Amino acid sequence: MQKVWMKFFFIWLEKQKxxxxxxxxxxxxxxxxxxxxxxxxxxxILLGMPxxxxxxxxxxxxxxxxxxxxxxxxxSTSATAMKLVEKIESSAYFELYSQTKDPSxxxxxxxxxxxxxxxxxxxxxxxxxxxQNKGQLQIITDATDPNVATALTNYLSVIIxxxxxxxxxxxIIPYKMEVDTRMxxxxxxxxxxxxxxxxxxxxxxxxxxxxxxxTVVKEKELGNMEILLTxxxxxxxxxxxxxxxxxxLSIINITTILLLSYFVLDVPINGSLxxxxxxxxxxxxxxxxxxxxxxxxxxSQQSAMFISLIVMFLPTVMFSGxxxxxxxxxxxxxxxxxxIPAKWxxxxxxxxxxxxxxxxxxxxxxxxxxxxxIFFFTMAIKKFKIRLA
Amino acid sequence: xxxxxxxxxxxxxxxxxxxxxxxxxxxxxxxNINLTIQAGTLFGLIGPDGSGKTSLFRILxxxxxxxxxxxxxxxxxxxxxxxxxxxxxxxxxxxxxxxTDLTIKENLDFFASLFGTSFEENYDxxxxxxxxxxxxxxxxxxxxxxxxKQKLALxxxxxxxxxxxxxxxxxxxxxxxxxxxxxxILQSLKKEGITILVSTPYMDxxxxxxxxxLIQEGKILDxxxxxxxxxxxxxxxxxxxxxxxxxxxxxxxxxxxxERIYPFGExxxxxxxxKDVLPVLPLSVTINKIKPNIEDLFIHLMQHxx
Numbered sequence: 001m002q003k004v005w006m007k008f009f010f011i012w013l014e015k016q017k018x019x020x021x022x023x024x025x026x027x028x029x030x031x032x033x034x035x036x037x038x039x040x041x042x043x044x045i046l047l048g049m050p051x052x053x054x055x056x057x058x059x060x061x062x063x064x065x066x067x068x069x070x071x072x073x074x075x076s077t078s079a080t081a082m083k084l085v086e087k088i089e090s091s092a093y094f095e096l097y098s099q100t101k102d103p104s105x106x107x108x109x110x111x112x113x114x115x116x117x118x119x120x121x122x123x124x125x126x127x128x129x130x131x132q133n134k135g136q137l138q139i140i141t142d143a144t145d146p147n148v149a150t151a152l153t154n155y156l157s158v159i160i161x162x163x164x165x166x167x168x169x170x171x172i173i174p175y176k177m178e179v180d181t182r183m184x185x186x187x188x189x190x191x192x193x194x195x196x197x198x199x200x201x202x203x204x205x206x207x208x209x210x211x212x213x214x215t216v217v218k219e220k221e222l223g224n225m226e227i228l229l230t231x232x233x234x235x236x237x238x239x240x241x242x243x244x245x246x247x248x249l250s251i252i253n254i255t256t257i258l259l260l261s262y263f264v265l266d267v268p269i270n271g272s273l274x275x276x277x278x279x280x281x282x283x284x285x286x287x288x289x290x291x292x293x294x295x296x297x298x299x300s301q302q303s304a305m306f307i308s309l310i311v312m313f314l315p316t317v318m319f320s321g322x323x324x325x326x327x328x329x330x331x332x333x334x335x336x337x338x339x340i341p342a343k344w345x346x347x348x349x350x351x352x353x354x355x356x357x358x359x360x361x362x363x364x365x366x367x368x369x370x371x372x373x374i375f376f377f378t379m380a381i382k383k384f385k386i387r388l389a
Numbered sequence: 390x391x392x393x394x395x396x397x398x399x400x401x402x403x404x405x406x407x408x409x410x411x412x413x414x415x416x417x418x419x420x421n422i423n424l425t426i427q428a429g430t431l432f433g434l435i436g437p438d439g440s441g442k443t444s445l446f447r448i449l450x451x452x453x454x455x456x457x458x459x460x461x462x463x464x465x466x467x468x469x470x471x472x473x474x475x476x477x478x479x480x481x482x483x484x485x486x487x488x489t490d491l492t493i494k495e496n497l498d499f500f501a502s503l504f505g506t507s508f509e510e511n512y513d514x515x516x517x518x519x520x521x522x523x524x525x526x527x528x529x530x531x532x533x534x535x536x537x538k539q540k541l542a543l544x545x546x547x548x549x550x551x552x553x554x555x556x557x558x559x560x561x562x563x564x565x566x567x568x569x570x571x572x573x574i575l576q577s578l579k580k581e582g583i584t585i586l587v588s589t590p591y592m593d594x595x596x597x598x599x600x601x602x603l604i605q606e607g608k609i610l611d612x613x614x615x616x617x618x619x620x621x622x623x624x625x626x627x628x629x630x631x632x633x634x635x636x637x638x639x640x641x642x643x644x645x646x647x648e649r650i651y652p653f654g655e656x657x658x659x660x661x662x663x664k665d666v667l668p669v670l671p672l673s674v675t676i677n678k679i680k681p682n683i684e685d686l687f688i689h690l691m692q693h694x695x
Binding site for chain 1: 451471480482487488491495499
């Protein structure tokens with residue numbers, strides 16, 4: 001009888017221990033939230049940053065041609081030339097800056113930077129077109145930014161080709177090949193389809209990696225670690241408790257980004273929202289693990305910040321495929337890009353969000369991220385110093 | 390290696406050495422430290438800045454590993470049994486190490502939960518201390534005065550009812566009244582059965598301890614009760630005061646019968662080599678024979694040491 005009682009007592013005691021241990025963990029998380037909420041400026045930046053980035057990338061930093069100023073040097077007085085000018089003017093892509101007869105103005109305006117593209121319609125344009133079947137036009141662009149120059153030339157060429165068809169609708173050329181181009185998943189070639197996943201990767205990395213790296217190092221720098229280390233708390237708990245608040249904060253950030261891109265930038269969410277969140281949570285965990293690993297290896301907030309920015313942030317921007325396509329990189333850099341977690345996340349988000357695919361097509365990338373998460377957390381816990389020096 | 394079970398010894402330190410690498414040079418911080426501290430005593434570690442007090446504290450609290458030597462705290466080996474040890478000790482670092490963006494109450498609750506206990510559970514132990522800071526319990530720790538910060542830090546170190554309390558320079562930067570209060574609190578904690586190891590650069594606080602160890606440049610000069618310690622000072626000592634104190638100091642330094650002379654508050658303390666011999670003094674100078682205090686002894690030991 002007594003033995004049974006003893007057994008119950010021990011079970012109860014174990015339960016109490018577990019409860020206490022949960023309480024310890026819970027209080028640690030609460031404390032982390034206090035730190036975050038009381039540092040209003042940082043919190044404001046953390047929550048405001050995704051909005052600002054989406055807006056900046058959505059409206060300012062874009063390669064899309066929209067209302068670009070154009071100069072037309074129109075030396076022809078023909079009706080055809082006038083119609084062409086009207087056609088260009090009425091398109092959404094170009095805005096007629098001025099129309100002159102003097103080609104020397106082009107150089108002036110290019111140098112000033114007010115105009116980046118010019119079209120020259122020579123005086124014999126109409127006669128040559130009709131008599132010789134060969135009307136000549138010239139497009140001049142400011143190619144200091146080659147991407148913009150190429151884009152402008154393409155847009156303008158398309159308009160001119162369109163115009164040609166309109167001019168001669170019944171033109172039957174023998175052996176005519178008609179190319180019907182379809183831009184899959186993004187028929188309007190919107191930049192937002194590419195940068196929304198990119199901004200998601202960047203914001204999550206910035207918030208999770210840098211902030212968590214800073215939060216542990218701060219405890220070291222301010223001496224709090226000295227007391228934490230003389231207490232019985234398990235390092236694993238310190239590490240996990242530090243990660244939880246930033247996980248929640250990052251989920252808020254993802255929601256902001258998705259809402260803004262859906263309602264403001266008209267980016268569709270074609271795949272499963274649940275999968276998108278789950279993949280994001282996985283990437284957040286990877287970033288948190290990385291941040292905690294950085295913090296375990298550094299002793300000052302400065303070096304933690306430096307490492308997160310230089311060693312993590314820059315490669316992420318460069319090698320994730322968000323700004324520079326990885327396919328065009330030389331082999332060594334393509335190999336390097338494989339160790340950048342953001343690259344895999346970028347692929348996953350693009351696939352799920354834009355192409356609308358399911359887990360069966362992104363399981364490989366998911367698995368890679370999962371392995372990275374395990375690796376970073378194990379390393380962070382292993383490297384966490386149980387003593388001061 | 391004999392496991393230390395004897396319950397009346399709280400801390401036993403044997404042949405501990407510790408050095409730091411500064412630049413590329415090895416700088417010794419602690420050299421051959423031997424200490425035995427009885428359970429339930431208030432033990433003072435007295436020494437100037439940079440004498441190795443903090444290093445010793447960190448080794449005793451398992452925060453640092455010694456280069457060599459053996460340390461038992463509360464019957465536990467500090468190096469191998471640090472996990473068990475960390476449940477039992479209370480440590481208050483020299484630098485204020487609580488969370489400045491948390492309020493008094495939040496800090497207390499946090500540190501209580503860290504040790505698996507609650508504020509209410511051990512309230513009776515910290516009650517006397519807590520009532521003094523309670524009016525400010527919703528104020529953030531960063532906005533407290535120096536004395537209140539120390540009281541809060543002590544509360545946090547006590548919240549889990551440790552068996553041994555380590556206080557690293559708890560009264561540095563605290564006003565005279567708060568210092569006095571602080572020592573009164575330590576006396577009452579001692580009555581609760583807690584062994585207290587406290588370090589201080591202030592010699593006057595030495596007399597408030599049961600036992601003191603004088604530490605200088607990483608070496609322990611002497612360990613004894615404060616009363617016994619001053620008895621070791623055998624040279625005759627006088628307090629002198631005159632119109633031109635600086636000149637007096639310079640002239641007496643040259644006197645061969647003088648062991649040493651040094652400024653001490655308003656007076657100079659004059660230590661003679663032999664009894665009943667007095668130097669020639671100007672008429673205006675007053676001279677009184679005094680009892681040596683711990684600081685006189687410390688200066689004495691320091692110079693012998695060199």
